[in-house]
Amino acid sequence: MKMQAYRIIGLFVLVLFIIAGCAREQVVKKEEVTPPPAPKPEVAPPPPAEKPAPKIEAKPVEEKVAKVEEAKPINLDPIYFDFDKYNIRDDMRKIIDANAETLKQNANIKIRIEGNCDERGTNEYNMALGERRARSAKDYLVTMGISADRIEIISYGEERPVCKEHNEDCWWKNRRADFIIISK
Amino acid sequence: MMKLWKNLIPFRITVILFIILTGAAAAIEKIYIDIYGPFIRKIALAVPKFKIVDGDQKDYETLASRIIGILSMDLEISGLFEILDPASFLEDPRRGAFYREEIDFRDWSVIGAECLLKGLIDIKSDSKKSVNIEMRLYDVGQAKMLIGRRYKVEEPEVRRVVHHFSNEILRYFTGEEGPFLTKIAFLLSGNRGKDIYIMDYDGFGIKQITTDGGIKLSVSWSPDGNKIAYISMKGGKTKLFVRHLLLNREWPISAGAENYLTPSWSPDGSRLIFSASRDGNYDIYISNPDGSNPLRLTDHWSIDLSPNFSPDGRYITFVSDRSGAPQIYIMNSDGSNVRRLTFQGNYNAQPSWSPRGDRIVFVSLSNGNNFDIFTINPDGTGIQRLTFLSGSNESPSWSPDGRLIAFSSTRGGIPQVYLMNANGANQKRLTEAKSGATNPSWSPHLIK
Secondary structure, three states: OHHHHHHHHHHHHHHHHHHHHOHHHHHHHHHHHOOOOOOOOOOOOOOOOOOHHHHHHHHHHHHHHHHHOOOOOOOOOOEEOOOOOOOOOHHHHHHHHHHHHHHHHOOOOEEEEEEEOOOOOOHHHHHHHHHHHHHHHHHHHHHOOOOHHHEEEEEEEOOOOOOOOOOHHHHHHHOEEEEEEEEO | OHHHHHHHOOOOOEEEOOOOOOHHHHHHHOOOOOOOOOOOOOEEEEOOOOEEEOOOHHHHHHHHHHHHHHHHHHHHHOOOEEEOOHHHOOOOHHHOOOOHHHOOOHHHHOOOOOEEEEEEEEOOOOOOOEEEEEEEEEEOOOOEEEEEEEEEEEHHHHHHHHHHHHHHHHHHHHOOOOOOOOEEEEEEEOOOOEEEEEEEOOOOOOEEOOOOOOOEEEEEEOOOOOEEEEEEEEOOEEEEEEEEOOOOEEEEEOOOOOEEEEEEEOOOOOOEEEEEEEOOEEEEEEEOOOOOOOEEOOOOOOOEEEEEEOOOOOEEEEEEOOOOOOEEEEEEOOOOOOEEOOOOOOOEEEEEEOOOOOOEEEEEEOOOOOEEEEEEOOOOOOOEEOOOOOOOEEEEEEOOOOOEEEEEEOOOOOOEEEEEEOOOOOOEEOOOOOOOEEEEEEOOOOOO
8 A cells, every 4th residue: 555655646746846946848749649730629728727627626516416325435536538539638647647546545436437528520430439539447456556447348439429419518528537336 | 121011011002014115225325414522513303293093182192292302302312403493484283284185294394394204193093002103204305205113002101112213313313223212220328328229311201210229329220221330338348249230149259358349331231340448448440240360450459440442342430549540541461561540630530432432421520519521532631511500510421322421410419310421411410319320331232
């Protein structure tokens, strides 16, 4: 346990170092992971971290409270993605890190990560993209020390939107990976 | 195979070819119009009221105007004919001119009609339920009959005989089998998922095929017309199924992968081609129709999907995001010689090779939110846009003669299936689904 905690802290410090210290390296690194940046859609939303962050945090909490009602204190928040991308955004790391921490503290629970997409893009491509989003999230958790056999993944593509309007206010909510607890 | 179809949809029509004129022979030697040219001069066609013999006018006038409606839609959507406004007609309908000798062709030439379609309904028949419908197409300039057919038919089969006659007309002018007796499979959205339905090419005769209401994607009609391959989500996996339409049975197809997407058939129907993921990466595979002998055709970290054969079976077009965003590629049918086809636009998908082999239709994300439909030559030249600023237009599927394209569009809000000519003209809505009709897949020719 302790060893792992140190490792996480170490990783965290490393990530912080990279972000804070060396913007250039960050860019290079990103390009390795993600495909060459396709020109962003005009509506392109996301975040120099500040604006969307409060939105993102507020919404899922409401939902979870409504859905789960009482009882469960275990809470895993969804993470959000850019259009046609499946890399874990910098502003999503603290959410998925928190999820990793929760999973460590509850070593008996298993989860299913559900990848989702907004309505733009073809249904079949989005089915593949949703799988990649779920897999990115799984890979991240595994890197953080969560055992792979505790995590199953599924893609719903664009077939299960939580928001059905045709604008970015809705789309960002649908470009999402949910972390669903399937057994305790 | 064709016989099976006849059993499925009883085709109780006695086609009495009581006149065999020069029409059929002429069609072979004389192709009137090159329908694939960029500019088509349309033939001006007059379709006056049908003549009704020995019957209660009122009852049969409704039937006659229904028939005229079907004929007009068929011939208009073919892109070959301009249907003239009946208000311009000079001929007195009370004269009841039907046979060549009775028609004064000057009545029709002065209003600009080049062809005249005359119909007659004769209810004098041995069975009370059936009527005789006779239709003749005249060349106004030459005052001559081009095609004549008499059908003895019961009420529910009227649409089919009229489509049959429309096919005859198309065959006369183009020398090719028309699309008017083909069908379109599509997905109808329900509360939680989608089911497969089949309808006639003109949107009538809708029939439900699957009933489980789960998530479905990518419907593809087999070249023999008897089977449909599709993707259905079961137990969190996207699985490949082949459904036999006549036996009303379906089989899951396993080629050893976790998830499947976008099946389609080789032109001879002997192979299935699809995208499959092992360990989260989608590549293109080809197998026997039962999933045996799967062969991997692409091996790339990118998402590769939507494979589709050229009609000669030599090439495969598909989608890959290997350049960073989805684009259309072509490879040889053994997976060799992959080359990129589309360079315009950031998101191109759903390629489908035309039955003539000369064009590939695809969709392109045009303004960030919506797809539009384009065609392009297989060498990457001659790109043409078919839809403009009218919602999102997706899933283009060729009619078996290559003359029409079915697609889905959100131009009216909820997605519906539409038709258009291969050059984008005559866009027309077919479905009126409450929560959406998508993913049309056109059947091959079903009945000769």
